[in-house]
């Protein structure tokens with residue numbers, strides 16, 4: 365112990381006893397616990413409860429309706445006064461923990477949600493205790509993020525000059541990637557003059573994705589001042605992937621019309637049906653026209669970890685920018701996305717340039733060449749990279765890849781189950797981890813009383829089946845529209861799901877479908 369400490373603290377205690385001169389230990393203004401033993405005991409108990417929650421993740425309903433009283437409790441006003449920790453924890457236990465979405469449960473199949481791990485939860489606690497701000501400066505958390513960037517580069521076969529960072533999610537990653545693409549075309553005038561300026565370089569900029577491309581791509585176009593209409597929908601092949609010939613034709617049409625095509629957003633794993641675009645072919649087309657290729661690999665990028673599926677991402681190593689999520693198929697706790705950009709110098713030029721108060725020094729805490737704040741729009745940033753680092757260190761990339769393999773195998777067997785079942789119908793191609801289907805009893809033509817259900821009746825029936833699955837907490841697929849048809853979408857992005865969970869869901873759909881069939 366530092367010999368100064370005792371004396372110094374004595375001095376401090378003396379000063380603090382004078383109320384006009386500062387707060388006494390644990391007094392007004394100091395926010396640490398007054399009773400450390402009590403805090404420690406209660407915190408330990410919470411850790412135990414949370415570990416139990418993971419251990420018993422398959423128990424109970426996937427989701428529960430939130431009682432009125434709970435909703436009311438969660439609307440009370442700003443607490444001005446302190447409350448015992450125990451009371452706050454009790455409210456957490458009673459009003460919050462039982463009513464989470466359910467994506468840690470093995471029968472959660474909705475949207476694209478990661479299912480989390482105890483490892484990741486522990487990392488979040490550690491990160492919270494470090495309270496690191498990774499906007500920049502010289503400290504180990506910055507080195508940890510750099511290490512994660514190196515791992516991502518290695519995994520996707522990007523060159524050493526590529527730069528990247530952990531961001532909130534693929535939506536933000538796509539904004540950063542496309543902002544860099546925009547700068548490349550406007551040669552930076554977008555940043556100084558603004559796109560609206562006649563010489564800002566923003567006139568007629570257009571980009572491309574399929575109609576199944578994620579909503580966040582359109583949002584990025586609008587946020588970047590390009591306008592959502594500047595994102596041209598490219599026709600898809602039967603499997604839901606981008607048609608490279610149609611892309612080429614669309615670019616030529618726009619060039620002929622005097623527009624300025626600048627970027628193509630390819631998708632590796634579409635939300636509707638898990639389609640993976642032919643990245644090699646799309647790269648050829650973008651090269652031919654000098655366009656930026658951004659890859660949205662939000663969940664599909666995780667295929668790279670799966671030995672028998674990694675080849676599906678062939679060509680990803682040639683992307684100009686790659687956006688993906690650690691919080692989906694890597695199961696790192698929310699939130700953690702990633703943006704990787706091949707041309708690091710261009711990336712820095714897009715976001716770099718620091719104010720006087722952010723000047724670096726040669727050494728000490730203010731050291732550092734490129735800070736994460738030079739690579740994106742955020743200055744203060746949490747230590748999101750830590751839970752990524754910790755999860756990969758503890759579980760290893762191979763285990764995550766195995767979970768991806770298992771999910772794809774499960775999707776194939778679920779699709780087979782649906783195909784073989786006369787009362788069920790597949791609504792979309794299912795070759796990755798997503799199965800869209802509906803309850804659709806076929807009419808026995810020998811039965812003179814049998815009448816086929818209309819599309820509206822089928823939609824209503826399936827909506828009710830899905831709602832019952834949700835209300836009863838049996839399973840949580842999400843709703844999907846395919847053309848005029850309403851169906852159930854099962855996204856296998858869950859390392860806790862077993863074959864039994866899928867059978868249980870299918871049985872429940874059949875039973876509910878039959879019992880909810882309109883009579884007559």
Ligand SMILES: *Cc1c(COP(=O)(O)O)cnc(C)c1O
Nearest residue numbers: 476533534535578580635662689
């Ligand atoms: C989830 C998802 C996104 C958006 O990612 P966020 O992490 O939610 O911001 C984009 N594209 C695809 C294909 C997705 O699945």
